[in-house]
Amino acid sequence: MPESTPPFKPVRLKLLSENERTCGSCTACCTQLSISCLGKPAHVPCDHLSPSGCTNYKNRPTPCRGFTCLWLADQGKLFNDSHRPDKLGIMFSPSGKETTSLSINAHELTPNTIAKPEVQHTIDYLRQFFPVKILQHHLKHTANTSLPKAAQSLTKRAA
Incomplete structure (x- = not known):
């Protein structure tokens, strides 16, 4: 019996480094999510958040890096x-x-x-x-x- 072809083509999500979209002025994740390793509670802006983005971007912790x-x-x-x-x-x-x-x-x-x-x-x-x-x-x-x-x-x- 031949293998059936799925009715859709799988889409690979791009890595963040390959993205054409950027966060822009959106800081929802930096404000809304809790980051325990930083002691940051939910619904509070991160201490590393500045008008130009994350001041600790190169050294950001794993939860931030992976989100x-x-x-x-x-x-x-x-x-x-x-x-x-x-x-x-x-x-x-x-x-x-x-x-x-x-x-x-x-x-x-x-x-x-x-x-x-x-x-x-x-x-x-x-x-x-x-x-x-x-x-x-x-x-x-x-x-x-x-x-x-x-x-x-x-x-x-x-x-």
């Missing part, structure tokens, strides 16, 4: 400029926890961004292909009752 948001890695194949994390209010990243399949973390950068129609549309699209976990770093608890109705429905669909 690339999906907007930057995508190179415009799926996400356009309006999806840049600081513009959309959501930063998508690979979860990095599953070893057998990819899932996506959606980091809500500002409260209630999850309720915006363009954000809901993007998450619904991604969920056709990957599990998407919504992370709301600014909330002290994530009980569905504390979320806007649109966010409650998205969170329920993720379960």
